Amino acid sequence: MKKRGRTRSSDNFPSHIKDPSKLPSHTWFNKSGAGKWMLDFYDAAAGKWRSKRIAGPLATMAEIWQAFDAQEAKSETTFKSLSLDFQNSLAWRDLARSTQDDYLGCHEKIINCKTASGSFGDQPVSKWSVGTVRSYRDFRAEESRSRANKELSYIKRVFSWAYEYEKVKDNPAKGIKKLTVAARKHYAEDDDYNFLLQVAKDSNYWYMPIAMEIAYLCRMRLAEVVDLTDADERPEGLYIRRRKGSKDNITEWNPRLENAWKAAKDMRSKILAEKRIPPRIKPEERPIFISERTGDRLVVSSLKTAKARIDQQAIKKANELGIEFNHFTFHDLKRKGVTDTTGNKQEASGHRNASMLNIYDVKPSLVRPAGE
Structure with missing residues (x-):
């Protein structure tokens, strides 16, 4: 030196x-x-x-x-300090809130992951190599391939930003490939859905049963549900602002969707009144789902935490009652919604091509025998 x-x-x-x-x-x-x-x-x-x-x-x-x-x-710069620097950067502020939430979860997993010499977060980045990143990816894949890929994406994002701003002299994550993950094909049966919906209604999380209903009826991702505001309410239905390349559409009102939407708005009004928070003037600044504690917009991580706790309650209750309950994820609600849709499923789901739709339409088609 x-x-x-x-x-x-x-x-x-x-x-x-x-x-x-x-x-x-x-x-x-x-x-x-x-x-x-x-x-x-x-x-x-x-x-x-x-x-x-x-x-x-x-x-x-x-x-x-x-x-x-x-x-x-x-x-000495560690991955932890480099990651925190990234979270204070302009590049971080330009990210969507849901992406930031996901990245924060990745940050916690990475920095706390233990190695023989300590933790990945405390390792000086000068000692990080292609092998370090690959080893982390493979280690995390033992628990979950999809999480390993998400955390690899965050590592790549941090090092790419650091290299651009001359905080590191090379990028050890460059060229590391994501693992192949088989598309999830689970379908939430009606009995499992209705059982979990009732557990959610009996829980302390007022927003969970409503979010479940809207996600299923409108074939939505969790982040899309959290994004809903008064601006999305239209005379003909609910405007769905879709993510990940899907096409926006409007889900027509039916009594079930109207009831869920009204319940969310009524609870929001109650929370704001109790906290003496005046509603914002612009409809796009009035989120449907807000925190009962603060009155602020709910974030994706809050719904994920609530869903995990309700899942535990459902499993415990099912065991006590001696009934079978098959766990399903929040994203499975979109899969169930697409599968249960009659008519043009691709148009209803917002998917731009058939290959995207095939991941969500998971039940085999019922067809007539040949010659009939």
Whole structure:
């Protein structure tokens, strides 16, 4: 590593620093503005020298040494610190809220994943290699291939951003492929759906049974349900703003959908009234699903947590009653909705091609024998 040093002269330091030779190595005084104490450090991840402020102009020799020691202890960039830097960047702020929520979950899993020498989050990124990323992907795949792929995507996103902003000198995640994941084909039977719906109604999560109904009836993803606002209410039906390349459409009103929509709006009005929060003027700024605790828009992670807890309650209740209950995911509600749709399923689901539709239309077709 190339050495770096600065000529030390009493002219370059505040008068209260009597002996500059006793300063920590690579510290110097920047006289611009009010002045500040700086530390030069070698960033192994980026392969270059950097400087950072460690103290104000009035810092004593002892305080400068304390600041130096503190910086020395955390000067090496780890995946955790790099990931947190990314979450404070413009690139992060440009992401959709649902993507941020998903990435935050990935961040927690990655930094807390244990290795023989500690955790992935605490490993210096200068020591990360293609093998490190591949090993993490394969390790997580033992539990869930889909989660391994999601977390790999986050690692790729962080390193790609860091490379663009010269925070790392290479990208160890480049070229690492996602694992093949078989498309889920589970269909939630009516008995399982109705059983879980009743458990949700009996729970403390007012929004879960309503969200389940709307997701099923309108063939929606969880994030699309959370996005619903008053602006989506139309005379002819509910406007569905679809994600992941699907085409927006309108689901016509029927008594069941009207009841679910009214229940959500009534509960929202009750929460806002109790908290004395005036409704926003613009309909697109009035989310249908809000937190009973804060009155703010619900986030995807809250519904995922609620769904997991209701699943546990349902399994426990089924065991107590001695009945069979087959667990299904929230996303299976869209699959059930598409499968149960009569008529043009592709148009109803918003899928742009038949291959996308085939993932969701999971029941075999009932056909007549030949010759009839």
